[in-house]
Amino acid sequence: MIYIQLFFSFLKIGLFSVGGGYAAIPLIQSEIVNGHGWLSMQEFTNLITISSMTPGPVAINSATFVGLRIAGLPGAVTATLGSIFPAVILVSLLSLIYRKYKGTTAIDTVLGCLRPAVVALITAAGLSLSQTALWGELPVSLSSVDWTNALLFLGAFFILRKWKWNPILVMCLCGAGGLISFLTGKFF
Known part of the structure; x- marks a missing residue:
């Protein structure tokens, strides 16, 4: 039963994560934290951090990690397959359509309309x-x-924007700053 839940949860994430891994984060959160309660919000934040640092797409790394955590190696394989299955089918179909109709006004319009939605999901x-990361769980207060x-x-x-x-x-x-902070007490 857990394998079916893992497969269909990540199938849903893979199917509706238009815009790539970072755009999928709200979907992953909704499914994994809010829907099934497989991870707490703090664990989810750690998952996204680790998934972003490791090679590969965030959604697939998340699927593998959650599957492994919930149901071991078979769970990791099941969740990963659920995550990539829609992409394999959709990309194959879309590549055929795009090659046939590229440069047309309809395709350019559709792609242009998807951009704001992807930016909103990432934001x-x-x-x-x-x-x-800054406040932990709700409620948010300065203290x-x-x-x-x-x-x-x-x-x-600042370093990324100013000096690239x-x-x-x-x-x-x-990571080193966080480790130093942990070992010495806190910066503040």
């Missing part, structure tokens, strides 16, 4: 993850801000 995911995470976030944002450092280096520096 919603970013806000949700920011809330969890509950995790100032270490806030400082690391602002530093990473390598994101992997910035993640490693933030």
